[in-house]
Every structure is written in structure tokens, then in C-alpha cells.
Amino acid sequence: MSAMKGATTKTVNVGGTSFAYREVGAVGGIPLVLLHHVTAMLDDWDPAVVDGLAAERHLILVDLRGVGASGGTTPDTFEAMAEDAVAFVEALGLGTVDLLGYSLGGIVAQLIAQTHPGLVRRIVFAATTPAGAKGPASTGAVLQAAAQRAASEGKHPKNFLFFEPTPASQEAADSFLHRLEERTEDRDTPVTDETIAAQLTALASWEQDASPAGLKNLNHPALVVNGDNDAMWPTTGTLELAQALPNAKLAIYPDSGHGAIFQYHDLFVQQTLEFLRG
């Protein structure tokens, strides 16, 4: 059984609100906190990625406020989400963490690193963009279109959101979706429409933000990863992020999109572990 599949869902009191989380991998060293994408909860993390990273790292997966089994109402700003994430890390009594922020979670990670630089050692930004880049404000429309197409074609929306239409990428999509179903017991609670609406509001503001100026002070070593044809948040934004960060290494995977880290889970795990060994 995969470590991800068997991980217990725990809760911690964060300022009066219960946050759901799971720990995977042996405790020790600097933990890697995984920050989820829009619409996602704990079961949306790819077991292949989680197990691969957990072979060498202590991973902490969290549902932010209002997400999945966590209590409270999802805030509609990234500043508030970042404050929640920081409070969660502090509630666990952790002094320093590494971050893996995927998509929306990558924006939360940018805010955490800017407001609490001392809390963070290294950051993996996956399929995410700096403020002002194209993509985030259209997320709601893209989710809708993918849901309709999925219904009419008998597919999962993630087939279209996270993967390319090529045969190789669609095959990877099917494998990924199968892995997400491996865990059958103690599954997390799906997010509510209210949570998604709050996340989409935050994303719309993110794209309208003037510029990623603050990133020039984000000096943490960063690994910036995406697919070469991200249909949700164009890959150009990923490159803008890597360029804006003073200490970033870029990793782009071929024939892949927003879910490139799931399509190339072995390569992503290898590059991330090497980066975190630093």
C-alpha cells in the first residue's frame, strides 16, 4: 500500500478552527508542506508524487480554511489564505518548512514567502503564475467549459484541464485519475461551491494585480515547474515567475500542461528531491 493511501487524516486547532491534514513520510528534517490547487482537497494529490517525495521527505498535506474537511469559510484573498497557512504551520509547532505550491497553492506560497520569509527554506512552484500574468481570472470559465466537455465526452474535467490532447498526455491523464481513486477509505470531503467561488474571486484579483514587483525580494531558492502547453494558466506566466525570482531554476516538461508534475511524476520527484537536498 502506498504511504499516501494509508495516511491518517488528522486535525489541528488553528485559532479556533479545525484544519484537516495528513502526514506522509518519516518525520525528520525540514517538512515539505503541500499547498493545494483550486477546487482541490487532500485526495487530489497524486499518490505517485506524494509517495515519491515521501521516500526522502516528511510531507504535510493540508486543507486550507473552508476546504475539504477543514472548518471555517474559505477567504477570497490570497493574503488571508497565506495567513491561514502560516497559522497552520505554527499550530503544528514547526519552525521552518519547505513549500510545494501547486497552481493556486503556488500563489499562496508566494505570499507566505514574502510575508514570512524566515518561516520558509526552499519553494517548489508548480503550474503557477506571478501577479498580473494571464490565466487565473479565466479559471472559472475554463472550469465550466471543461466540466461541460467532460460530461459530453464521458471524461473527467482534469483530462482537459491538466493534460494535453495528445495520446501520450491523455494516457498519462487516465493513469493519474486512476491513482487518485486508489484510496477508498477515509476520503476527504469535496469542496463546496462556496469555497470555489471564494477561490475564483481571489484568482481574479491576482490577475488584475499590477505586477509581480515584490518577487524581486523573494530570495529563497525556488524550483519553477510546468508543462510546455499549460491550457489553464499559460506557460509564459511560469517563465515570468522564474525570471522575476532572483534565485529560481526552471523545469519545463514536454507535451504536457497544467498537470505536468503528475504526467512526469518520476522526473518531477527526482528533480524536486535533488532541489530540496540543495
Place this chain on the structure above:
Amino acid sequence: MSAMKGATTKTVNVGGTSFAYREVGAVGGIPLVLLHHVTAMLDDWDPAVVDGLAAERHLILVDLRGVGASGGTTPDTFEAMAEDAVAFVEALGLGTVDLLGYSLGGIVAQLIAQTHPGLVRRIVFAATTPAGAKGPASTGAVLQAAAQRAASEGKHPKNFLFFEPTPASQEAADSFLHRLEERTEDRDTPVTDETIAAQLTALASWEQDASPAGLKNLNHPALVVNGDNDAMWPTTGTLELAQALPNAKLAIYPDSGHGAIFQYHDLFVQQTLEFLRG
């Protein structure tokens, strides 16, 4: 024996000047003309790429004016190089061609497509940039630094110019360099310092050009390929090219640089053949 290894070097009279070229793959269909990089001649094309593409396409490799065994003096503008390439294609009596322009050759391909759109059907742009993007003007300095480092470390300059410092990329570099030595008979003539100087002059002008404005009319289907960490001409330029072209598909390969198409020759061949089938 590979088709590339056994290809005869031929010449054709182009307005009074002898141009050297080789044909690989069965004649038939629209030929694919390969346009070389700075400092390169016919033997600098990767046999793995050439043989892979020649399995399905009629390839024509050419030394432009003043390069390798071709006569004349290398011009110091891309406009003149493009005119030479067009005259070469016409001298062979070809009506329509596909182009594979690698690095400097990708700039020549941009000019050909803009000045003679009807001559070209589809274009593969590899490791190249639009006018005004960073990289080309520093090529001379980068070549010098790589040559010095190669001498001191007992390596080939292409280890540093075309590949990443990671173990996987350096291993690919060694395989690539080995493949370039497979052909032992009828090898081409190395380029002269005079030719390199003219090419570097053209490259300096290219970076100083105001903008790639003309690309919005380059409507040919294009495949734009590079590594995710091109140390010669930054990968951002590759994305700028893909964005500026109205009909481009992007393909970026991980853990690789300017020589990504050689490092990932199987994937590049597969994606290029699929693109050319179009």
C-alpha cells in the same frame, strides 16, 4: 550504417557559387531543408536526428555561402543568408519546402518565411529567438568562454554550450558528441574564423533589432522547440517567438539547453514528424 553517415556530399551552382549539400531519406513529398547553427557545417547535424527524420522525410542539409565546403564569403546579415538559402532551394528546382532552422538557422528560416512565404509550407524553429530577444549578441563571448573552459577541463565546448551541467544532460552530451564522430570519410570542411565573425556580426544586429513585429504575418504552421534552461539564448526568447507567431506550437524539454533537440532526439523526431504530417 546510418543514412546520415553514408550521405554523399554534393554541390550545386547557386548564381556562380558552389553550395555543398547532402540529401538523406527517400526523395518524395515536400523536402525538409535543414539550416545550420553558428560555427556549424554539415557534420554538425546529429545523425540521430537526421536518420530519425529521414525515416519519413526527404532531408536536404546545406552549407550556406562561405560555410564548410561551400564557396563564397559568408555574409554578415540574415537578409543575405536568407536570400542565399532561397537561391539554393531554387537552384535545386524545388517549389515548396519545409524548414528546420536550428539556432542561427532558425533566424534564417524566419527571414525566408517572411520574404518568400509561398516557398515554405511548415517550419520547425529549434533553439532560436525573435529579433530583439536576449542572447544572440553575446554569442561570441559565450563561445570564447566555452572554448576556454573546454580546454581546461578536457571537454568539448558543446558540453557547455548545448547541454546542462546535470549528470543526465552531460551524459547526453557525450553521446551526441560521439555520434558526430561516426562519419569518418568525406567529412565536411570546418568553418573559418572569417565565417564565424560574419555570423556573429549578423547575430549582434539581430539582438539590436527593435522588435519581432513582422512575425505576426508569419502564418505558417510552426513548431517551436527548445530546452528549459538554454544557456546561450535564454528560453524566454523561445517563448517570445512562439507567442509572436500566429500559428505556433511550443515544445520545451526538461533538464536541457540549446541542444535539447539532440538530448531528446527521439522525442524531437517524433514530435517533428507528427508536426510535418500535419
